[in-house]
Amino acid sequence: MNDRLTTTSYAVLTQVAVRPWSSYELAQQRVRYFRYVWPRAESAIYREVKRLASMGLLDGRKEYTGRRSRTIYSITDDGNEALREWLGTPVAPFSMDFEAILRLFIAPLGTKDDITSTLKQVRADTQEMLRFAGEVKQEFIDGINPTQDQIYLRALPVDFFISLLNTVDAWVDRTLAEIETWDDLMASEEKNSRALEKIRHMPVDTPDEPLKDISKPPESQTLRRS
Amino acid sequence: MNDRLTTTSYAVLTQVAVRPWSSYELAQQRVRYFRYVWPRAESAIYREVKRLASMGLLDGRKEYTGRRSRTIYSITDDGNEALREWLGTPVAPFSMDFEAILRLFIAPLGTKDDITSTLKQVRADTQEMLRFAGEVKQEFIDGINPTQDQIYLRALPVDFFISLLNTVDAWVDRTLAEIETWDDLMASEEKNSRALEKIRHMPVDTPDEPLKDISKPPESQTLRRS
DNA sequence: GGACACATGTAACGGGTTACATGATTTC
DNA sequence: GAAATCATGTAACCCGTTACATGTGTCC
Known part of the structure; x- marks a missing residue:
């Protein structure tokens, strides 16, 4: 039998480390969290x-x-040890x-x-996720989240999640707005020159310019293109 | 034989639609783009x-x-038709x-x-991706990107990609900064109350408050929690 | 007391990955 | 002319998904 551990294994272990669950609860709550x-x-x-x-x-x-x-699972000492070792491996x-x-x-x-339907669907998805994030935020504010005592850790993913969703949402909005100004989806001089002007202002350093972040070790600048 | 098309099928078709490629080139350029x-x-x-x-x-x-x-692949009329139909299906x-x-x-x-090593690795990954994005930006500015005539379309993913990476990057930075202020990784009153204060200010609406975006149809507010 | 939703899984298939193989080209 | 690298794939395993199955509370 194969006993290699995947990230999914560790994800399950991580959740069982909190407290014991039945398989069914685990599957449900994993979906939630x-x-x-x-x-x-x-x-x-x-x-x-x-x-496992x-x-x-x-x-x-x-x-x-x-x-x-039904089966209730709890983590063993070996399970905890496996988690601890995992934290030291490359992510x-x-x-x-x-x-x-x-x-x-x-x-x-x-x-x-x-294409606008597709983008609106993406927006609906992200806004549903944002609604969920808002619920979690409210739970913490109300002090009723099951992991309330770990809020100092949980706040970090919540922060990430909200930032990401707002970024996606904003992108969808301006992309839809751009496409709305088009008469058709064909290439044109006007569309292309507008796009070029936008690209010029995108917030990323280009290879010919000095790099923004000089706090990193220099060898990272010499990585080969894959 | 199974002939269901997956998103991966469409991704390959999309690339072959641009021009013919050998399998090897396809695999390489897919990786790039x-x-x-x-x-x-x-x-x-x-x-x-x-x-396919x-x-x-x-x-x-x-x-x-x-x-x-070696085998050179080009798209057929049926292939183009499959792509066209795909665009009308749910994403x-x-x-x-x-x-x-x-x-x-x-x-x-x-x-x-x-944990700081893990986060620094994430930052190194995103900065490598940002470096790549900067190269693409420069290619477009120099007018030498192979899809230069489609820049009005290509600018949209580039915009997304750069926004996303900057968001992840900023999150990693402030998360590392937060963790650096900790003496250990254990829970504490102080860490938890700081986190709660941060959560209060996260940019997402909570269920008790009026919703920011009222331009959407109202039924999206009534979606059930899954 | 039948319908329906919830609880608790199992079976089978196929997409994705890792590992391997072999021919051509370049390097030194 | 040997070694290393690039080009061009194939084989096999296994993770992930979709579909299905059966028991249990609950509603009316």
């Missing part, structure tokens, strides 16, 4: 807890409601899947309505 | 082009260099994998050095 930074299907959680239990990192105890059983880089961006590249194959 | 919005392993591309060719959406032509062959929601955030939750299991 980690959905946005490590989204996985519920069934992946069911398989993962069994694997068979490796001795979780301890599974059966309970019964009538004829039907997986941030990555994302953003289909709407792909569609932009070939937007002229479809209609203007296609 | 789509790495950040739809990252996939190169071998996935090799399998995908064969699948067998479905008639790509046309594969063999070339030889000595005894060794997959934005999602991300961000392991560093998971580690924050259990940071006290490790050392302060563990």
Whole structure:
């Protein structure tokens, strides 16, 4: 049997480290809390807890409601040790899947309505996530979040999440506004020169200019292009 | 044989729509251009082009260099039609994998050095991506980007990408600064009340307050929590 | 007491990754 | 002419998803 631990393994361990849960609760609450930074299907959680239990990192105890059983998992010492070791290993880089961006590249194959609908859907998604973030914020303010005593840690991801969503939201808004000014989706001199002017002002250093952040060690400037 | 099209299929089709490529070039250039919005392993591309060719959406032509062959793919009319139809379907929601955030939750299991190293690694990653974005910006300014004539479209993802990276970068900086002020990683009254004060000022509406954006249709406010 | 939603999972398939393989080209 | 690197893929494993299944409370 395979006993390599993936980030999903550690994500599950992380949650069980808080307190014991049944598989079902775990799957539900993972969706609530980690959905946005490590989204996985519920069934992946069911398989993962069994694997972790068979490796001795979780301890599974059966309970019964009538004829039907459920399993409550708690973390073992080995499980905690595995988490501790994980913290010292290199972290997986941030990555994302953003289909709407792909569609932009070939937007002229479809209609203007296609692409604006796509972008509005993205906005609806981010605003739903922002609504959720607002709920969590309110829970902490009201002092009723289950992890209230860890608010000094939890505030960090919440901060990240809100910043990110506002960034995406603002981008969608100005992108929709730009596209609304277009008569069609075809290339034109005017569109292209407007875009060039915008690109000039985008907040990133170009290779010919001095770099903004000089607090970093210099070898990071010599990384080869992949 | 299975002929369901995934977003990865469309990502490949999108790229081949620009011009013909060999599988190898495709895999390389995908890494360059789509790495950040739809990252996939190169071998996935090799399998995908064969699948798309067998479905008639790509046309594969063999070339030889000595005894060794390679295949050049170009898009067919059916391939273009598939792309066009795709643009009218619901888009997959934005999602991300961000392991560093998971580690924050259990940071006290490790050392302060563990967590700051993790965050510095994230910063190094985002700054490498920003460096790449700066190169692309410069290419457009110099008028030498291969998609220069489509700059009115390409500027939109570039804008997104730069905004996102700057947001992540700024978050990492203030998070590192916060953690630097800590003596240890344990919970404390002081850390928690500071965090609460920060949360109060985070830029997101809470459920008890009037909503910022009233330009949206009202039913989006009534979405059920999942 | 039937319908329906919630609770608690399992099975099977396929997309994604890691590892490997081999021919051509360049370097020194 | 040996070694290293680039070009061009293939094989196999396994993580993740979709679909399904069955038991239990609850509503009316």
